[in-house]
Amino acid sequence: MSEHDQHPSQPVDDVPQEAWSGVHRGPLRAGEWVRLVDGKGRKHNFALEAGKRFFSNRGHLDHDELIGREEGFTVTTSGGGDYLVFRPLLSEFVVSMPRGAAVIYPKDAAQIVAMADIFPGARVVEAGVGSGALTCSLLRAVGPQGRVSSYERREEFAEVARRNVDQFFSAPEGSSHPAWTLTLGDLAEALPASGERCDRIILDMLAPWECLSAAADALVPGGIVCAYVATTTQLSRFVETVRAHGGFTEPHAWESLVRDWHVEGLAVRPDHKMIGHTAFLVTARRMAPGERPPRKTRRPAPGAYGPDYTGPRPPDVPQEPVAPADE
Template structure:
């Protein structure tokens, strides 16, 4: 567990900065950053990298050993040392030792559901404009990967309200989030609330208002009415979907709703590069398609989105199309009739 810095070393938040219901008003923001400083401590995770770039992640526990095909290392030989050192195993293998970054932690932590990869989490934080003090609603929580990024972005005086239908996923996410932020026993991040239930029903019942809503689920269009009711004017809804059929259904549902700006869909691809002197070329590994992202902004009550002046492509909304339609769009005739 990370040690919490002395609250007297950092200015306390003013009453206007601190959200009502904060569980730990005397804990400074640094304690909930997920970044640990100083010597390695029992209960923290470390990341070992060998000379071939292979990586191993594990939790430090006094008296335990780490085993690999290069022998073993005693956890006690790591505990108490500053990160950034090399250590030889019993069989002569060398490892570089660091604490894992958030992007490294989330791809190696225990999983209940698939995680939102760092490249997508970074896009969500930037393109959905997650800011310190923001009120963010998330559904579903999965294994807690995106939750960690959202909590770091909003800070301890923002709020992240996560909704998850499946209890086993919620349990895994809770353990992962608490592990990353070093939460005390029987406690969690002061800005986080995890609710077991369906956002489409639970969010309207709560009466909660929010600045941002992130939908990571199979049918995010089913939650659009609930999202519209909770978002403040100018707020952003962001959907994370895996397939083109999900992408089309969500985009067209947003258009048909009429309470949002024109949705913006995209995806990101990440390719590494090999650089050695004059040998500069694309790497052999690439993080290709993981998911599509869509964002749209909530309009003020009674306002309508601007009508698109560009006509849809011929056949886009023809007789074979059965999904939602933008308001005022006529059904195209069958060219064979």
Template sequence: MNEQDPQHDPQQDPEQDPRQDSPDVPPEAWGGVHRGPLRTGEWVRLVDTKGRKHNFALVPGKKFFSNKGSVDHDDMIGREEGFTLTSTAGGEYLVFRPLLSEFVVSMPRGAAVVYPKDAAQIVAMADIFPGADVVEAGVGSGALTCSLLRAVGPHGKVTSYERREEFAEVARRNVDQFLGGPDGSSHPAWSLRLGDLAEELPASGERYDRVILDMLAPWECLDAAAGALRPGGIVCAYVATTTQLSKFTETVRVHGGFTEPHAWESLVRDWHVEGLAVRPGHSMIGHTAFLVTARRMAPGQSPPRKRRRPAPGAYGPDYTGPRPADVADLGEPPAGG
């Protein structure tokens, strides 16, 4: 009698990976990511051959409709992600779980979202680490909040302040949709507060490692941020215009309790690659916002004065913003200079 090889099942689907042994990500990780077969209630992302994207939750017995006919949710539930489906009218769709970067650009919005390229810069350049205590204002639609919670993990803390209740509700739904528990619970490291950070943070007496300011006038919150930051902590502002960039940067300098601020922006350009046809893409993600970071000095300490003089006319008679004390008398360059 020939014994069957226990490692080989002749009835196995030839497309199924025999090495498949991928337990789900532990729920205590709170990463918003799952492994294994698609489950009821999970969100999926369908992409057609023209690159059009559709996100929805899987519901038994339900159908997804488009101009290419329909596909059954039941044909996706129970399958490993990374497959193609053909609709009733012959349309082809690629099926995956959405990545965080894909989710945030397609989720419902109350306010403009922080785009993935900027969220990545904030997490990296503001050094958001596992276990960090982070406060942000405002929360917008929750896009940056998701990245911050991913970075601090369940042992950190993210406290979000939002002035507008309608924005806070949109953000709560979005964050809970991606990072919430199956029982509807919110991420254990997240606290969403309705109010003004400039007023409520000092009153709370709480200390933080990082302060992220995404608002129209972040300079109004700088004193509150300075009072809440631990020595060596980082303040990071996300601003859209050059006037905001200038006023916040100079306010940090005038404050005297931070290192020299660092300002920058990031630009992302895709490339077209087909054989010998290798060229930049015709479109790119250009300016979305400026970022500014600075580190908190220890109490009573000030950074060394800059040795390099400001550019001629930088603080001349036309400049009306915050002015560092040691350049108060600088005017236009002398004639012939």
């Protein structure tokens, strides 16, 4: 055994609970989630429970064989199957946790945290909460001194999200992350009624443009609104609604694609599978009260706002006349 393989003699302290990171160090404990991965990359995620047994097509193993050991080891089942054992990362937890609604994939959650500039201590509003995947990333980014206010219309989604968030952050029974509040209701009505002011607003819903006025009133000057939409029609409607509002900077819209690579000796090539389109992201910054952004110097493409266009229209773009029909 090399010196690099030897474990340090000093015990490893766990991450303090008051950090609310969702990360643990040291020996595996009952109640924690673990992630088992076999030689073919098949994954199993489950919570450790003393006296319980894990079953797969390669046999079984007892949870007690895992509890008390440092993560990063290989375990063999009764049928000779070998599995790597680690605690799941946040990006691994969210794609395997129980779902109510579809989750925001890690690639998009990372873009939201970075491009919406979610910072420690930030006051963030989220609507809707889905299954809690993005909520976990937001809470980790703002920290216990920040605030994440999540709004969800459907009670069944809210309950799934609450369980997932509490599970990830190892919240003591009967409590939750101190920076998190979950409200059952429509953001367009509930946010104005709350009188809450915030630094960032994340809109993950079918019609985010319906909440833009409420978002504009709640955001501080310089704050950011970020929308997560799945289709081009939603993308167009939201961007044009932001432009027509007049109190935001020019919207920035994009998507991200992730492609793994196969690397084996001289066989280096793109993988056959990739995470392609999941959603579009749009961000814009709130102007100070009464202020408007400079007019765009670049004219719209011919026909962009032609007779067939029926959506919101920027205030400085006139209605194009309908071309006469050919006789």
